Amino acid sequence: MLLRLPGTYPAQGDTHLLTRTLVELDLARGRDVLDVCTGGGAVALAAARAGARTVTAVDLSHRAVLTARANARLARVRVQVRRGDLFEPVRDRRFGLVLANPPYVPAATDRLPRHRPGRSWDGGIDGRAVLDRICEGVAGVLTPGGRFLLTQSTLAGEEPTLTRLAENGFSAAxxxxxxxxxxxxxxxxxxxxxxxxxxxxxxxxxxLVVIEARLPVVLPSVAEQCGRAEGFGSVV
Structure with missing residues (x-):
């Protein structure tokens, strides 16, 4: 059971589907893990328990940050919780795995709430206001060969998510x-x-769906490989 301050997103079906998939695929083990839109921290805690090397959780809500920190202490697991907008608090870091259960419910307007519980689920008119930002920015915080696991509703469109990820260099399914x-x-x-x-x-x-995306390992160019070969064994 998790502590939950009023106004913090409760662990629900999407949370459970994401954590179950994370464990079944054994993606956290030995990796530095980032959980964005962490809410009360349930996904971050699951990653820590599944053998992650380090876990960092991010949320824009003050209450969510306090809740996630409290839950990490109660669970006696190490999770660094930071407040900020998606990847901004960790722009200087790279992770082997990024997890996200973002707001994705289609709403009456594209204006996203800032200080109401609706910030946890409102995704704009088409449900993609936060989804698209995550798909555009996640490659910037992943290591080469890194993985990304995202949960969303098909009401926000799974194909647009797969397309956006492909456009940003991922193979996704x-x-x-x-x-x-x-x-x-x-x-x-x-x-x-x-x-x-x-x-x-x-x-x-x-x-609900869970999408896994893989960032390819960037190999050295032919020129770089040739240069290394020429320099190997040389005497200065």
Whole structure:
């Protein structure tokens, strides 16, 4: 059981799907791990327990940062929790694995809330306001050959996510799927989502997916390899 301050995103189906996939694929072991949009820290704690070398968690919310720090202490695991906007607090670092359970629920407006609980789930009109920023920026904090694990709803479009990642140098694929019954937020937006054609007749659940993306290892150029060969064994 995790401590949760009011206004902090609770661990739900998307959290459990992401952590279960993380453990099943054994991606955290021996890696420096970054968890963005950490909320109460559930995914970061799972990475620490799954053998990560180090774990850093980031969230924009003051309450989420306090909650994640408290949960790390209660769980007696080492997690460095920093406050900031996505990758900004760790621009000077590189990680072997990045995890993300970002806001992705389609909303009535593209204006994202800053000081309300809705900041944990509102993803703009198409649900992609935060998703696209993450896809654009994650390569900048990964080591060559690094991995990225993201969970989202198909209501925000899995194909646009795969396309964005491919455009940024990743090979990516959906590695897990699970139906998720509508919770309070989806119930309140059900009529709006049906009007937009995002829900089928009688549909009472959304589909969650986990996408795994791999950044290729950058090999030395032919010229660099030749230069190293020429210099090998030379006497100065």
């Amino acid at each position: 959906v590695v897990a799927r699970a139906p998720e019954p509508f919770g309070p937020v989806m119930r309140r937006r059900e009529a709006m989502l049906r009007e937009r054609g995002l829900l089928g007749p009688g549909q009472e659940h959304e589909e």
